[in-house]
Amino acid sequence: MVKPLAFWPWENLGIFKYVMYGPLVAKVVCSWIYEDSLNDVWCLHILIVCGLRGSVHQLWSSYNNMLFLTRNRRIKQQGVDFMQIDREWDWDNFIILQALLASLVCLMLSSMVELIPVWNPKGFITLLLVHVMISEPLFYWAHRFFHESYLFTHYHSLHHSSSVLHPYTGGHATFLEHLVLSVVIGIPLMGSIVMGNASTIMIYGYVLGFDFMRCMGHSNVEVVPAQVFNKLPFLRYLIYTPTYHSLHHTEAGTNFCLFMPLFDAMWNTLNCNSWHLHNKITTDSGKNGRVPDFVFLAHVVDIMSAMHVPFVIRSFASIPFCTRIFLLPCWPFTFIVMLMMWAWSKTFLLTFYYLRGHLHQTWVVPRYGFQYFLPFAADGINKLIEEAILRADRKGVKVISLAALNKNEALNGGGTLFVNKHPDLKVRVVHGNTLTAAVIVNEIPKDVKEVFLTGATSKLGRAIALYLCRNRVRVLMLTSSTERFQKIQREASADTQNYLVQVTKYHAAQNCNTWIVGKWITPREQYWAPSGTHFHQFVVPPILSFRRDCTYGELAAMRLPHDVEGLGNCEYTMERGVVHACHAGGVIHQLEGWTHHEVGAIDVERIDLVWEAALKHGFKSVSTLK
Template sequence: MVAPLSAWPWENLGIFKYLLVGPLAAKVLHSWIYEGTIKDLWCLHVLLICGLRGLIHQLWSSYSNMLFLTRTRRIIQQGVDFKQIDREWDWDNFIILQALLASMACLIFPSLDGLPLWNTKGIITLLLLHVAVSEPLYYWAHRFLLHESYLFTNYHSLHHSSPVPHPFTAGHATFLEHLILCVVIGIPMAGSILMGCGSITMVYGYVSTFDFLRCLGHSNVEVVPHEIFNKLPLLRYFLYTPTYHSLHHTEMETNFCLFMPLFDAVGNTLNRNSWQLHQKISLDSAKNGRVPDFVFLAHGVDITSSMHVPFVFRSFSSIPFSTRIFLLPFWPFAFTIMLAMWAWSKAFVLTFYNLRGYLHQTWIVPRFGFQYFLPFAMDGINKRIEEAILRADRIGVKVISLAALNKNEALNGGGTLFVEKHPELKVRVVHGNTLTAAVILNEIPKDVEEVFLTGATSKLGRAIALYLCRRRVRVLMLTLSTERFQKIQREAPVDCQNYLVQVTKYQAAQHCKTWVVGKWITPREQSWAPSGTHFHQFVVPPILAFRRDCTYGDLAAMRLPDDVEGLGSCEYTMERGVVHACHAGGVVHQLEGWTHHEVGAIDVDRIDLVWEAAMKHGLKPVSST
């Protein structure tokens, strides 16, 4: 049994909760279309303010998740995980609540529709009411009501359940708590209007400033320079900082104020470490901060998938990527950003998480899939990858793993180019394909006697073929190059070489039900597979699931161990907590403390060794879960 007024009245409506403000939009559209003018302007203003408030929170969320800008200014280093994202999914409930209350006020007091655009007296009155009424009222309610045992347990503890402050945390609270906040934000505006000095600018300005400061305090990024408080000491009592408010989430008996620490000073609840910690974080922002032990160097796939990064839509990035209709209006903007990133090419920090005390980060080279296949772009791409490797080496990263196209054989020989060019590298460069091969091979049933392999002479194809032939599995290697086939065949043990068979047409596999696809195949080429075939694959992008009478495996992937902390975004189309096998290969390389580079051809003798190391550290193949 939940406490009264703790749950939101529309919490079971899901996305349909936005229909609660639908009548306002309907009234605006009706009067605009059928009457040629918008009579009840208050409806339009309420809708615009709702949109403005949502935008303010979204922009703050984007900024706080831009780790390439904020990494050294973060107060709590831990990332926002999936549990917190799910808890805060309906953070915008308060916007709907205040929109409904504002609509009721406008219906009760029709004169609100005739407010002037500007009134200086109203601005002054509002500021006085905020300082004299709202600030002390919030301080008192926050300290003596919401932190009282019963009310805290049943109401305010929800807000404090978020371990890492985030702009969306500002709106994450119970229904009762936001009713109290409605009174706090409503008194200055209502008082100014009732005194006859209200204005439209006052309403827009106060609401947006209120939300801006709330997001500022919950941003977990220290943006207020400490020098300003050194020059103007009194200012520290009239403007809180993200550091100041974060202390309330870690030491809950201090720093209760709304925006002005003055009331904490008067109430003797001001945390004595507030200014020192703020200064320390501000000064340390010029340093690199904690250096990650492992970096995964990713790349974009296409324009639409680029909007799956956490600093665009946090909730969207927390679920596996799929093309959504709501993304289409943003496509031109994303395309423009892509051009800017292409011109200003540096590696950006996207995500970070902790695994057994080791900090792991994902950097992205601002290049998209199609760019890797432009001959004139290859040198530029290699230059950006090289810069990222050298930067990782310079700051002390132990292992850097290259994503799919960043280690393309034709591009840089699977990373060999960089290792040979910089033999003094301390950072270990890893392509992770040894674990990718291990994942694919362990998906193939032990009793399989014949496998059809496309992309047979590629790095992964070669390793898979050599491994299978040692298991006495007949491998039909699709390749037109007899020379490359024979070179791979000569690498196999003499007594196993006859298990490697060169084929040049897909017709050769019309009786083979196990296909390992390393080169993109068309639906027509798939049609040669017999009914019941399973398509294992290591091709990017994945092949189309054309045959209904066949089954299709996903790209090689592994589930991260259960003790991963701070992971809050999905890797492309992968499920939560699942990463591509090459990413996992880099993780294992770092956890094992291996000191060799894993570049170039795959060492077939290490496939079982890497697989066993992955199992030891708690990684699991997705197919087994």
């Protein structure tokens, strides 16, 4: 049974909880439109403060997830997984609560509130004294009481359920806890107002500063240099650090303070490892962290998908990507960032996860999909990819896998360019297309006797055609190049060559209801497919789902094993825990310990071998229709 005040009154409202700001918005709008001046300006101030508080948490979240900046200063090396993200989804409930409480206070003290000046230096002195003498000890003892058996079990354990601290974790607590926290933050403000020393700047500064410190303490990145405490030792008792607060979540009987460790020292609850661990993390920040065993070298598809990264909006990155209206206003800013990335032109660490104790990372080449089709951009893109491979080689990475366009045949021969140029590479370069081909051929029903294949002479098209003809499946290969078709046909055994048929028009497939699309086709070209056709595809970007009487497969993908740890973002349009087959192919290469490079043409003989290895390691096929 849920205890009183353990859940939020608007817990079941979902996104409609923001309607609770409605009265404040209505008051501001009506006053603006129908009155000569803006009366009850406190309504506007509350809304602005709420917006700024959300921004403070968002900026801290972005910084916390910028792994390319923070990876060597992380306190816990694990990542935030989907379960924690879902638990903390409504982290901003406390902002709504405190907005409502602030509205009640302003209504009761309207005469005092209206007289508050913009600036009053006396208010800051009053605020500081009340905070240190009342709010800090009040929070300390309230926090300790919440760690008593009954209160912890029914109220405070929710806050401690987050295994990896994140700025949003500070807001992830029960209704009762945030009522108490509202009293803690409200006492200094009320004291200043009642004494007549308050000012608008003081209120803004205290509330935003309070949130800033809470976010800093719940960050998984240490930001306070140890040199500060070494030179000024007394400061370690006046301001806590992310490391200091993280110890409270690992050793719950210590470090209860709000912001000042002085009170833990006074009442003998200060963790004796606090300064040593803080010094160790900050000292080690200049050193290289753990070397990943596997790297997936990705790229951005377009400007909209560039916002589908954890350091932009964590919750959005945790669900499959699709273009959403709320992203449109961010487009110009993202475009500017894109230009800056072009100027910077360095790969950076985007995400990571652990599998069987191995660290797997995703690095990103700062190039967008359309650039790969610009002839003059080819050399620059290959240079970036080459630098990433050499960087991985220097670090001791075992396998680096190239994402879709990073291994484009016309660009670098499926990675062959880099292997030939650097024959002494220790890191294994993998395009992962062998598993991609395996996924596609295993999606095709066993009773299918004929398929229509576009992109038939590409790396994947060639491998799929040869594999299917071996299994006595007739393959209609769409290509205008007789020479390239015949070259592939000669690779087939003499008794299966007749299963490969060259076609040059789409109408040749008007009676074939299994299409394998490796080259983008227009809605008009899709009309040649008979009703009930299923479109398998390995084309980037995916084709449009235009036909209502047909079904469309997703890009070849595999579900990661269940023991993956720290994964909290979706890979482009893939579901949670699902990665593109070329990504999974690189992981298999690393787990199996294979020592060859997988570049250039696909070895058809290895398709079944790679598929069986994937299943052995717990990967599962993802075959979805839409």
